[in-house]
Amino acid sequence: METTTATKGYQPMEYKSEEGRLKIFGFWVFLSAEIVLFSTLFATYFVLVHQTAGGPAGKDLFEVNIFAMETFFLLTSSFTCGLAILYMRKNSMKGYLIWTIITLLLGLGFLILEIKEFSTLVEMGAGPTHSAFLSAFFTLVGTHGLHVSLGIVWVTSVMIQVIKRGFTPVTARKIFMTGLYWHFLDVVWIFLFSTIYLLGVA
Amino acid sequence: MEQHHSAKPHIVGYIFSLILTVLAFVDMLYTRLPMSMKITVLLILAVLQFLVQLIYFMHIWESKERAYQVISIAYGIFVAISIVAGSIWIMIYNTMPM
Known part of the structure; x- marks a missing residue:
């Protein structure tokens, strides 16, 4: 396989050392464990989705405009995060910073919408304690939201380190891994908006 | 390049x-x-x-470790599908009527 990358004549900085490659591989293993974590929460939700205890169901609660907007924010942030890595590879600090900040703002926008959505639900009396359905819903979507919050903190910290130290094989690897994490959050959201929200309102 | x-x-x-x-x-x-x-x-x-x-x-194809990356994600997906499909199958279609 060595020849494949050699013939391409190009290897990004984060893959140059074996340590870098192994750490990135390790991060894929972590993501695979995250897939399993979320699958248990999805399974719980699907099993409990009809147990509304006489309270509201997804149809009564989910608003298409809001989750469509959330989807658009997160999808676009995944794209801009990819661009940030592209500019990191082009060795352009300015490009990296601009796209990373846009990514963070879109992530924040997503979080604000989600927090608003949650507080509206709780105000309506449809909080997590109301029914098994709502407990499962808040746990699943809340866990994703928590991941997005952690992602924002992580991307920001790496960005500060990059401003201080510049692009090195170590910071390049960190940027790449935060990128993988951020794309993964969008992957989880794809399944969330499809099977929770869209299926809920249909 | x-x-x-x-x-x-x-x-x-x-x-x-x-x-x-x-x-x-x-x-x-x-x-x-x-x-x-x-x-x-x-x-x-x-x-x-x-x-x-x-x-x-x-x-996912980019690293020299691509084969391992794909295998680990594929395994995660396999476990995820087993958990989700298995739970739905047992809890919704195979629960004894109360």
Whole structure:
């Protein structure tokens, strides 16, 4: 396989050392464990989705405009995060910073919408304690939201380190891994908006 | 050298994702297909979008360790499907009537 990358004549900085490659591989293993974590929460939700205890169901609660907007924010942030890595590879600090900040703002926008959505639900009396359905819903979507919050903190910290130290094989690897994490959050959201929200309102 | 620094794959991936997302909304909200058909289409679109993220944005093929990366993600997906499908199968279709 060595020849494949050699013939391409190009290897990004984060893959140059074996340590870098192994750490990135390790991060894929972590993501695979995250897939399993979320699958248990999805399974719980699907099993409990009809147990509304006489309270509201997804149809009564989910608003298409809001989750469509959330989807658009997160999808676009995944794209801009990819661009940030592209500019990191082009060795352009300015490009990296601009796209990373846009990514963070879109992530924040997503979080604000989600927090608003949650507080509206709780105000309506449809909080997590109301029914098994709502407990499962808040746990699943809340866990994703928590991941997005952690992602924002992580991307920001790496960005500060990059401003201080510049692009090195170590910071390049960190940027790449935060990128993988951020794309993964969008992957989880794809399944969330499809099977929770869209299926809920249909 | 140039092609590795091109934004093209990212833009292609973004356009694919947008199209797949819009199709998912149209499928669930604006068609009159039977529910089982709608859900099948929805799941296919979600899986396609997952692949777009993996290939265009996450560059799963890029590292020398690509084989291990793919195997580990594939294993995670296998366990996830077992958990979700197994739970639904047992709890909804195979629970004893009370």
